[in-house]
Amino acid sequence: MKISNYLSFSHLITSMTEIQQIKALLSSPKDVVILSHRNPDGDAIGSSLALGYFLKKLMHSVTIVFPSECPPMFDFLEGINDIIIYDLDQLAAKNAITKSKLIFFLDFNSLERIDRVGEMIHSSDSDKIMIDHHIDPEPIADFIISDTEASSTSEMVFKFIDDLGWTNKIDSRIGTSIFTGIITDTGSFKYNTRSYTYTVCSALKEKGVDDYSLQDRIFNALNEKHLRLLGHCLANRMEVNLEHGAAMIYLTKVDYKDFGISRGDTEGIVNYMLMIKGIEVAAFITEQPSIIKISLRSKGDINVQTLASTLFNGGGHRNASGGSYNGKLEDVIQKWKDVVPSIITKEIV
Numbered sequence: 001m002k003i004s005n006y007l008s009f010s011h012l013i014t015s016m017t018e019i020q021q022i023k024a025l026l027s028s029p030k031d032v033v034i035l036s037h038r039n040p041d042g043d044a045i046g047s048s049l050a051l052g053y054f055l056k057k058l059m060h061s062v063t064i065v066f067p068s069e070c071p072p073m074f075d076f077l078e079g080i081n082d083i084i085i086y087d088l089d090q091l092a093a094k095n096a097i098t099k100s101k102l103i104f105f106l107d108f109n110s111l112e113r114i115d116r117v118g119e120m121i122h123s124s125d126s127d128k129i130m131i132d133h134h135i136d137p138e139p140i141a142d143f144i145i146s147d148t149e150a151s152s153t154s155e156m157v158f159k160f161i162d163d164l165g166w167t168n169k170i171d172s173r174i175g176t177s178i179f180t181g182i183i184t185d186t187g188s189f190k191y192n193t194r195s196y197t198y199t200v201c202s203a204l205k206e207k208g209v210d211d212y213s214l215q216d217r218i219f220n221a222l223n224e225k226h227l228r229l230l231g232h233c234l235a236n237r238m239e240v241n242l243e244h245g246a247a248m249i250y251l252t253k254v255d256y257k258d259f260g261i262s263r264g265d266t267e268g269i270v271n272y273m274l275m276i277k278g279i280e281v282a283a284f285i286t287e288q289p290s291i292i293k294i295s296l297r298s299k300g301d302i303n304v305q306t307l308a309s310t311l312f313n314g315g316g317h318r319n320a321s322g323g324s325y326n327g328k329l330e331d332v333i334q335k336w337k338d339v340v341p342s343i344i345t346k347e348i349v
């Protein structure tokens with residue numbers, strides 16, 4: 001029996017009829033493009049590589065396109081160097097999309113998340129399939145597989161393959177990619193899990209995924225600079241408001257210069273604040289060259305997605321969201337401090 005038959009998926013929009021239509025689409029080899037979002041994370045990369053390997057087994061010609069580069073910590077994943085990065089090679093990205101007959105949107109649900117690549121999508125008449133777990137998918141695909149309860153898009157790719165009846169095609173390479181997406185999007189099973197997440201991981205371990213070495217490679221991958229930057233953030237840039245269960249870390253342009261911070265170096269710092277007993281909501285505010293970026297994390301029912309969308313033109317998930325602001329760092333910090341008391345009284349959430 002298929003694994004998914006044991007479970008119910010109230011949030012799954014796609015019916016089995018649609019799965020059969022997708023299966024028909026996949027029945028003859030074609031040029032397929034897999035797209036994921038700017039600043040790809042472990043889930044964007046893992047779900048794309050996994051689906052790519054799977055489609056290659058069905059004899060499709062597959063090209064993965066991301067708007068921007070992958071963080072170097074995922075370099076060990078097989079096939080990651082074959083991904084076309086729009087920022088580095090716009091022509092290759094354009095050619096792949098123009099040639100394609102079928103396009104997958106993975107781990108995003110709005111064309112804004114893929115910047116200029118979105119413009120190419122507008123003019124493409126390829127069939128489009130979205131697989132995503134973010135809130136409020138936009139009607140940008142012919143088939144929308146949306147499940148906001150899923151831990152990750154990678155978990156959904158497993159279910160997608162399972163629904164198609166091709167679970168036997170999942171090997172340890174596909175499994176390793178899926179597992180990567182699950183452990184990165186759940187902070188190593190600390191949040192966003194459901195029982196099905198573990199069902200998938202159990203099945204992947206059966207397929208030969210070496211979860212121990214994967215965890216080690218992904219979560220013990222810091223260098224000295226990262227750890228010193230973390231020390232600076234915790235010692236000099238963190239403000240804790242225990243009364244309202246909130247904490248904040250900010251980084252200035254000068255910090256970026258002093259520590260030689262580049263893309264990805266600040267990944268995960270926001271989560272440390274939630275390790276303080278009594279802290280339920282955390283903000284990480286950074287002064288970028290032209291904008292101020294803010295990452296929000298929360299525990300339980302506190303909805304930072306609403307905060308991100310109403311105050312910082314952003315969005316994401318209930319417990320993990322982000323946004324940006326055109327203005328001064330001090331203004332964003334003040335804006336945050338002003339809103340903190342109302343978060344705890346749940347005026348906004």
Ligand SMILES: [Mn+2]
Nearest residue numbers: 043107152153
């Ligand atoms: Mn994701």
